[in-house]
Amino acid sequence: xxxxxxxxxxxxxxxxxxxxxxxxxxxxxxxxxxxxxxxxxxxxxxxxxxxxxxxxxxxxxxxxxxxxxxxxxxxxxxxxxxxxxxxxxxxxxxxxxxxxxxxxxxx
Amino acid sequence: xxxxxxxxxxxxxxxxxxxxxxxxxxxxxxxxxxxxxxxxxxxxxxxxxxxxxxxxxxxxxxxxxxxxxxxxxxxxxxxxxxxxxxxxxxxxxxxxxxxxxxxxxxxxxxxxxxxxxxxxx
Numbered sequence: 001x002x003x004x005x006x007x008x009x010x011x012x013x014x015x016x017x018x019x020x021x022x023x024x025x026x027x028x029x030x031x032x033x034x035x036x037x038x039x040x041x042x043x044x045x046x047x048x049x050x051x052x053x054x055x056x057x058x059x060x061x062x063x064x065x066x067x068x069x070x071x072x073x074x075x076x077x078x079x080x081x082x083x084x085x086x087x088x089x090x091x092x093x094x095x096x097x098x099x100x101x102x103x104x105x106x107x
Numbered sequence: 108x109x110x111x112x113x114x115x116x117x118x119x120x121x122x123x124x125x126x127x128x129x130x131x132x133x134x135x136x137x138x139x140x141x142x143x144x145x146x147x148x149x150x151x152x153x154x155x156x157x158x159x160x161x162x163x164x165x166x167x168x169x170x171x172x173x174x175x176x177x178x179x180x181x182x183x184x185x186x187x188x189x190x191x192x193x194x195x196x197x198x199x200x201x202x203x204x205x206x207x208x209x210x211x212x213x214x215x216x217x218x219x220x221x222x223x224x225x226x227x228x
Binding site for chain 2: 001032034036038043044046049050053055085087089091094095096097098099100101
């Protein structure tokens with residue numbers, strides 16, 4: 001199975017800060033990587049696919065990038081509504097796998 | 108508007124069975140594929156399996172943790188998806204989501220609201 005390792009597992013940042021979350025795949029997955037945002041008690045929200053393409057309707061403060069098997073989600077200017085847990089997910093090969101999640105809190 | 112609504116969740120004893128259903132509106136289950144994803148209390152997301160519609164029927168893929176215990180199917184009307192869960196274990200306790208995750212050829216993603224399943228004696 002392809003392991004997706006996210007870091008950090010949690011972070012606390014101030015409003016307006018630039019926040020970066022990293023997801024590392026255990027093997028090459030091309031760019032078949034998605035990012036989701038989940039708030040407590042809610043279903044996940046789809047943010048990014050193909051590593052860097054913003055889903056329609058998602059704010060441009062979110063961006064994704066890739067360098068080999070390392071993927072990054074960046075929030076350019078953190079806002080209170082961005083407090084959530086973020087997950088990466090590979091869809092290159094079965095079984096599909098998610099990262100362990102990164103909980104983002106506002107200081 | 109596209110909607111996925113799960114039903115059938117509840118409390119079941121270890122070793123028991125439960126069947127979840129997912130009703131869809133605004134699209135046809137004969138399109139492409141659909142997934143089940145679960146989330147144990149306080150834990151992350153785990154993909155369980157996928158039903159893929161083909162010209163001659165359907166095929167399925169499963170996570171190792173549920174293979175041979177869980178079965179995904181759809182009804183002939185192609186308006187509902189099902190997850191048959193057998194030989195349930197306490198570690199299967201989770202919220203189960205009907206969904207459609209992204210793929211190489213698809214970026215239209217759906218999620219249901221989730222159905223809670225508790226496996227406990």
